Amino acid sequence: MMKRIFGFFTVVIAIYSVSSCQGRQSQQVETADTVKKIQVERKTADTISIVAVGDLMLGSAFPSKVNLPPDDAVNSFKEVDTFLKGNVVFGNLEGCFLNSGSSSKCKGINPNNCYAFRMPDRYAGIFKKAGFNVLSVANNHVGDFDSRGRKNTAKILDSLQINYAGQVQKPSAFFTVDSVKYAFAAFAPNENTVDIRKIDEAKALVASLKKQADIVIVSFHGGGEGAKFEHVTRQTEIFYKENRGNVYAFAHAVIDAGADVVLGHGPHVTRAVEVYKNKFIAYSLGNFCTYGMFSLKGPNGIAPLLQIKLNSNGDFIYADVVSVKQDKINRLTLDQSNAAFDKIKSLTDIDFKGHNLKFENNRISVVD
Numbered sequence: 588m589m590k591r592i593f594g595f596f597t598v599v600i601a602i603y604s605v606s607s608c609q610g611r612q613s614q615q616v617e618t619a620d621t622v623k624k625i626q627v628e629r630k631t632a633d634t635i636s637i638v639a640v641g642d643l644m645l646g647s648a649f650p651s652k653v654n655l656p657p658d659d660a661v662n663s664f665k666e667v668d669t670f671l672k673g674n675v676v677f678g679n680l681e682g683c684f685l686n687s688g689s690s691s692k693c694k695g696i697n698p699n700n701c702y703a704f705r706m707p708d709r710y711a712g713i714f715k716k717a718g719f720n721v722l723s724v725a726n727n728h729v730g731d732f733d734s735r736g737r738k739n740t741a742k743i744l745d746s747l748q749i750n751y752a753g754q755v756q757k758p759s760a761f762f763t764v765d766s767v768k769y770a771f772a773a774f775a776p777n778e779n780t781v782d783i784r785k786i787d788e789a790k791a792l793v794a795s796l797k798k799q800a801d802i803v804i805v806s807f808h809g810g811g812e813g814a815k816f817e818h819v820t821r822q823t824e825i826f827y828k829e830n831r832g833n834v835y836a837f838a839h840a841v842i843d844a845g846a847d848v849v850l851g852h853g854p855h856v857t858r859a860v861e862v863y864k865n866k867f868i869a870y871s872l873g874n875f876c877t878y879g880m881f882s883l884k885g886p887n888g889i890a891p892l893l894q895i896k897l898n899s900n901g902d903f904i905y906a907d908v909v910s911v912k913q914d915k916i917n918r919l920t921l922d923q924s925n926a927a928f929d930k931i932k933s934l935t936d937i938d939f940k941g942h943n944l945k946f947e948n949n950r951i952s953v954v955d
Contacts, residue, residue, distance in 0.1 A: 741756075818938055892910075
């Protein structure tokens with residue numbers, strides 16, 4: 588009798604063991620499939636999209652409202668709004684937000700010949716609606732109306748939750764999009780800005796940001812202005828007796844310190860691009876949307892809209908180039924001739940011989 592009972596329990600235990608083993612195997616397979624699925628999803632999520640454009644000034648009410656566009660700027664981005672979509676949408680804010688006041692830089696000068704820009708406060712909402720979430724305030728025009736203009740601009744951008752940096756009071760900013768933590772810093776050679784010419788200090792700031800963020804974006808306002816300054820010289824650039832920085836040395840230095848992408852503006856023309864240590868550099872993004880006193884002749888009237896893709900390590904994958912153009916009547920429109928893309932290619936071929944980049948179908952990528 589005892590033998591039969593013992594035999595029964597032995598069979599039950601054996602069946603349970605087999606069933607348990609099969610369950611664990613099934614669970615392991617399911618777990619492996621789940622991990623694989625998560626890895627695939629994460630890989631997709633880890634492709635970071637950065638849209639970058641150059642100078643932005645939608646119209647200045649100084650010295651009079653004559654310099655405001657007839658539609659009050661509401662249609663400034665209508666031709667390109669479908670392209671202004673990404674984890675980060677960046678531009679250079681070439682002026683301040685301020686409803687009234689005169690500029691000290693125009694004392695003794697005919698105001699109609701003075702380049703001082705203040706956009707009405709309400710124009711800030713146009714940037715927000717268009718999709719911009721990161722703006723550089725490191726340039727020579729954000730301070731056109733002194734501390735009053737700078738403070739009001741900061742107040743408005745804060746209220747709209749648009750990230751910005753580049754003034755001495757705010758050299759950098761942190762923000763998170765889709766679980767990725769970004770740091771942004773901006774530099775220029777102008778008063779009250781974080782100085783592009785102090786490269787060691789720039790490196791220290793960027794290294795500090797990299798310890799706190801997944802992706803570090805650096806922008807700079809530097810170099811000479813106009814068609815005579817299309818090339819990256821790799822030397823300090825002097826314009827109107829002003830030291831405008833060595834943008835090549837600066838860009839390489841901040842990447843050495845931890846920057847993942849470097850976005851340049853200031854020359855008002857399109858310049859070459861470079862990939863250094865797998866990181867993307869745009870040396871000048873030109874005049875993107877600028878109304879009023881800006882010269883739009885020749886190369887000043889074309890610019891790229893870059894749709895940059897990075898991997899989770901911040902390494903460059905590719906950039907699609909949407910070429911745009913401006914004139915005084917039609918303002919910002921798409922350029923079917925792709926002049927900005929062609930300009931980037933030709934300048935990169937000249938300035939960075941042996942660059943190992945492929946320019947094809949309006950896309951910039953690394954040669955395999």
